[in-house]
Amino acid sequence: MSLINDYLDDLQEGRKQRSRATISRKTKIKRSQGQLSTAMARKKGDALYKMMKKYCDMCKSYRTKVHKKYAGRTRAASRR
Numbered sequence: 001m002s003l004i005n006d007y008l009d010d011l012q013e014g015r016k017q018r019s020r021a022t023i024s025r026k027t028k029i030k031r032s033q034g035q036l037s038t039a040m041a042r043k044k045g046d047a048l049y050k051m052m053k054k055y056c057d058m059c060k061s062y063r064t065k066v067h068k069k070y071a072g073r074t075r076a077a078s079r080r
Contacts (some may be wrong), residue, residue, distance in 0.1 A: 007032045 008028055041049035 004029070004032060004036065006034065 008025075009034070011028060038049070
C-alpha cells in the first residue's frame with residue numbers, strides 16, 4: 001500500500017499542468033493501480049503479460065497496415 005501512496009505523492013508533486021478535465025483521486029488511484037500491476041507482471045515474467053503484449057503489438061501492426069492501405073483514398077476526404 002505504501003508503494004501506491006508514494007506513487008500518488010509523486011504524481012501530485014510533478015509538473016503542474018492546466019487541463020479542462022478534472023482528475024479525481026479515484027481516477028489517479030485507478031491509473032496508478034493499472035500501471036503498477038502491469039509493471040509487476042512484466043517484472044515477474046507473467047504469461048498473461050506476454051500474451052497481452054503480443055496481441056497489443058499485433059493490433060498496432062494491423063492498424064498501421066490498414067492506415068497504409070487506405071491512406072491515398074482518404075487523404076482528400078480528410079482535407080475537406
